[in-house]
Amino acid sequence: MKTAREPELRAAPHIEAIPPTIPFIGPEELMREGGHGSLLRLGANESNFGPSPSAVAAMAAELPRVCRYGDPESYDLREALAARAGCEIENICVGAGIDDLMGLAVRAFVGPGTLALATRGTYPTFAYHVTGYGGGLSTVDYRANGSIAVEALIERACALHPAIVYLANPDNPSGTFVSRPHVEALLEAMPSQSLLLLDEAYAEFAPQDVLPAGIDPRLVRMRTFSKAYGMAGARIGYAISTRRTIETFQKIRLQYGVNRNAQIGALAALQDDGYMQGVVAEVARGRDEYVRLADSLGHKSIASHTNFVCIDFGSAARAEGVVRTLMQRGVFIRKPGMPPLDGYIRVTVGTPPERVAFATHLRAVSAA
Ligand SMILES: *Cc1c(COP(=O)(O)O)cnc(C)c1O
Numbered sequence: 429m430k431t432a433r434e435p436e437l438r439a440a441p442h443i444e445a446i447p448p449t450i451p452f453i454g455p456e457e458l459m460r461e462g463g464h465g466s467l468l469r470l471g472a473n474e475s476n477f478g479p480s481p482s483a484v485a486a487m488a489a490e491l492p493r494v495c496r497y498g499d500p501e502s503y504d505l506r507e508a509l510a511a512r513a514g515c516e517i518e519n520i521c522v523g524a525g526i527d528d529l530m531g532l533a534v535r536a537f538v539g540p541g542t543l544a545l546a547t548r549g550t551y552p553t554f555a556y557h558v559t560g561y562g563g564g565l566s567t568v569d570y571r572a573n574g575s576i577a578v579e580a581l582i583e584r585a586c587a588l589h590p591a592i593v594y595l596a597n598p599d600n601p602s603g604t605f606v607s608r609p610h611v612e613a614l615l616e617a618m619p620s621q622s623l624l625l626l627d628e629a630y631a632e633f634a635p636q637d638v639l640p641a642g643i644d645p646r647l648v649r650m651r652t653f654s655k656a657y658g659m660a661g662a663r664i665g666y667a668i669s670t671r672r673t674i675e676t677f678q679k680i681r682l683q684y685g686v687n688r689n690a691q692i693g694a695l696a697a698l699q700d701d702g703y704m705q706g707v708v709a710e711v712a713r714g715r716d717e718y719v720r721l722a723d724s725l726g727h728k729s730i731a732s733h734t735n736f737v738c739i740d741f742g743s744a745a746r747a748e749g750v751v752r753t754l755m756q757r758g759v760f761i762r763k764p765g766m767p768p769l770d771g772y773i774r775v776t777v778g779t780p781p782e783r784v785a786f787a788t789h790l791r792a793v794s795a796a
Pocket of ligand 1: 473524525526527528551596599600627629651652653654660663664665
């Protein structure tokens with residue numbers, strides 16, 4: 429039996445040292461809090477277009493076999509991914525999304541007391557892992573226009589020799605994109621012991637001819653089926669790097685960490701390129717609509733290479749007010765937390781009817 433005098437159970441010291449971090453508050457939690465029965469869900473950059481119907485059919489057909497583990501090597505999927513990327517299957521590691529794979533990279537390369545480098549206010553899971561594995565994080569700011577300050581990253585990397593330099597490209601939450609020559613310049617200028625972790629969650633939405641390609645000993649690229657492929661809930665993504673780095677990830681990943689249905693769905697999704705290209709084209713139309721909507725209300729927006737757009741409301745207080753008021757109307761969006769982007773709201777491109785509904789809500793909120 430418990431008694432009041434019983435000493436509190438302590439976690440390992442490096443875990444006790446982790447400050448309580450503010451996690452993503454999920455839309456389900458926001459629904460419970462606000463008493464909403466449904467939400468217009470434009471806050472998590474999910475694809476409201478859904479996955480390819482052939483991916484759904486493949487997963488549905490295999491569902492009775494969910495009693496089995498998936499192939500721990502994800503062989504068929506890695507083979508298909510390698511063929512696309514023009515590399516060997518030994519250059520590919522499949523994981524439960526980029527969030528999972530980033531954990532492997534940080535665990536492998538950022539030991540306790542080791543430094544990593546990122547942009548302040550960028551996608552937070554990288555920093556979350558660095559903290560969780562006992563590393564330290566140094567950050568540089570975005571440029572005032574929301575683009576990534578590549579020169580500042582270079583300068584800081586050369587000063588601090590971080591184990592990993594993290595670059596989300598295209599970036600979330602800004603939506604901005606660093607083209608290949610600048611990524612190559614960053615890689616070239618970085619200290620030889622630093623690894624560049626390119627988080628390419630939105631790669632499919634970016635201009636393909638200026639995306640970095642190929643295998644470099646100091647480069648890890650990560651991609652996902654969560655965004656353009658519309659399979660966020662399946663939890664599946666992959667890393668591309670040298671055989672040596674991939675071998676390191678294979679050593680420490682969970683043997684059965686990838687959902688069997690996700691493997692099946694991802695393979696089918698990959699074989700239905702037309703569907704994904706259709707989503708990418710529709711998302712481009714939706715981005716243009718959001719830009720015009722922002723224009724019509726007198727707000728600037730940031731040119732985006734993703735499935736979302738940031739719209740400027742001038743101050744953090746105003747942007748927070750817009751997010752809050754939209755939530756009261758059952759519209760879920762988010763906003764960047766850090767300057768210089770904290771005066772913006774971030775809206776995911778939804779389906780055409782969702783965009784019409786969003787425009788109506790935003791006009792009403794802006795007028796108030
Ligand atoms: C959505 C997102 C992720 C998460 O990807 P998963 O594969 O779902 O874990 C990672 N990085 C960025 C920049 C994202 O926006």
